[in-house]
Amino acid sequence: MKRAGRRGTTAGDPGWSNCVFCGTAVGKSARSREHIIPMWLLRATGDPHRKIKIESDPITGDDVVRPASTFHFPACEPCNQKYGKTIEKHAKKAIESLFIGKSLAVSQCYWFLDWLDKVRVGLWLGYNMLHKEEFAPKFRIDQRIGIKDRIAIISVDPNDRTKGFGFGGLDNQIFRTSQAGMFFKINNIRILSLSFDGLISRFAGMPFPEELLALSNDPDRHIAMMGRTDYRLKQDWKEFQMPGATVIAQTSFWLANCTDNKSFALWINKNTIPRFKKFPKLRKAADLNQFVQTKLVSNANGEFRYHQNGRQRIRFGRADDNSDLAFIIVLYLLFLQYVLPLNPQEQIEKDGTRHSTILLAMLWIEKSVQLALRFRQIGIWDETSFGPVVEELQKVYRAWDELRANALGEWAQDASANQVENTLSD
Structure with a gap:
């Protein structure tokens, strides 16, 4: 969280003057450094200045290697302070608990999912900066935390004493166009983090899209063709499960989609309201421009269920096949089975x-x-x-x-x- 100095270069300096969190233009003298992989995590996994493979070059295929501590990007001071005192603080506490095999409270799991969103979107923004791609992002980290269905598949091996971190699944167009998912290894923890519109709604017993179509007058905006739901929480999440690992998940929807009585009844009824983490107050039209999240779903107790109490504890198991390759295979299978089909074709x-x-x-x-x-x-x-x-x-x-x-x-x-x-x- 140090303020950037005037000497030297950073990964995000060339042609970059916007905060990675909020997008506000920031002058060099007012910039701070945001480490997408935070310094506390670099220290917990080894020498923070060690050289690591950041990614593969999208053109040559060569490894991009640099000191881990230099993988940082501009941020405005208020955002960096805010994220450091909230998401980073809670994520650090959660990961330190997982290192030693402790359980997490449901309330901690929400923060942990937010942090995974922050890292995943931050990496996407960071890679685009490194590639010097000529595009203007339509959103930053602030606008992508907790607004889409999200799921984390987590395996913790308390007997693993190795140190280090790595990530994978980022060298493909699924990630480079939608930040849909990544594999993340942190010492003895392995995580698959995925997030996409309607990704897990059908399994969580919520309304879900069977297909997304691009609007002809604005191809960047999509309309969902909704499938039928019986509002029952499913137990067959086999594509998202790795035997032995623990799944935590959360769905969400945009309240402004409820444009008429039929759509309102689809999303807001006696089945869904008890599942909402918090139902927003609606006092003016602008209040519709927000996302409603459900409570946490997990299989920590042997079956999938909603957790009504934020103080309930979630224990994280070890995947039967706890190899990096096994996680990468599952990630790409999920891309193929559930992310690619929701990319608009018409x-x-x-x-x-x-x-x-x-x-x-x-x-x-x-x-x-x-x-x-x-x-x-x-x-x-x-x-x-x-x-x-x-x-x-x-x-x-x-x-x-x-x-x-x-x-x-x-x-x-x-x-x-x-x-x-x-x-x-x-």
């Missing part, structure tokens, strides 16, 4: 008409191919399991060919539809 007009676009098709292809290649790299490629991925890619290629033919006034070659299958089978 746009919707005001009259309800749906249509494909070259941009959405190309984004979907890029993410799908990257995931498929990751599976091959980690040795779990299976033609039977991934056949549907290839088929879906072929459909997207055909749609792309049709769009291109209409735009250019000529028909594309039939070979494009087979291109991805040939690529993946080489």
Whole structure:
């Protein structure tokens, strides 16, 4: 939390003058340093100045290595102080308890999920700064904490005496476009942290999106096609469970989505109200512009349930397969099964008409191919399991060919539809 000096350079100095937390422009003399991987965590895992692999270069594939303590970015002093006294303070206490195998109170788990949001989004912003990508982020850390469904799969091995930290799952377009998930190892703790619109709602017995569509007049905004729910908390979370590990999760929704009686009744009724962590007071129209979170869900006692009392204790187990590879495999499987399908493939007009676009098709292809290649790299490629991925890619290629033919006034070659299958089978 030291104030940045005038000499030397930081990871975020070149062309960067906005607070990583709130986005406010900050002059050099007023900047402070925000370590996305906090200094207290660097000290707890070894020499804070040791060189670490930050990531793989997205173009060359080479390891990006630098002293851990230099991985910091500009922040305004008020934000840095606020986060240091709240989220960082609570996260440090929680992680120190986990190091020695202690349980956490439910109230601590909320802070821990907030901290994982902060680290995940902070890494995303940081990588974009390092890559000097020419884009203006539409949000900062402040605007992405606790607003989407989120889940953490946590394994603690009290007999592991090794020190160090590492993270993975960040070198793909799923993360680089949506900050959807990461693997994080901290000494004897392994964590999968995932967050995405409607990611776990169906399992938590809440209204859930079966599909997201991009708005034609604003592709960055999405509309959800809702699935049917019986409001029952499911017990079959097998895709999100690693035997022996503990799951903590929380869903949320934007109150302004309740635009009519039907949607209001879908989200707010006798089944959902008892699950809300806190129901906001509605006194003016502006009050609708906020997110409502449910209470914590966990499987700490052998079955999934909502925790009504913030003082209840959650004990964290050790995954049967506690290897880094096992966590990375589960992360990519979750990307494939639950994150990728919620990436919009079509746009919707005001009259309800749906249509494909070259941009959405190309984004979907890029993410799908990257995931498929990751599976091959980690040795779990299976033609039977991934056949549907290839088929879906072929459909997207055909749609792309049709769009291109209409735009250019000529028909594309039939070979494009087979291109991805040939690529993946080489």
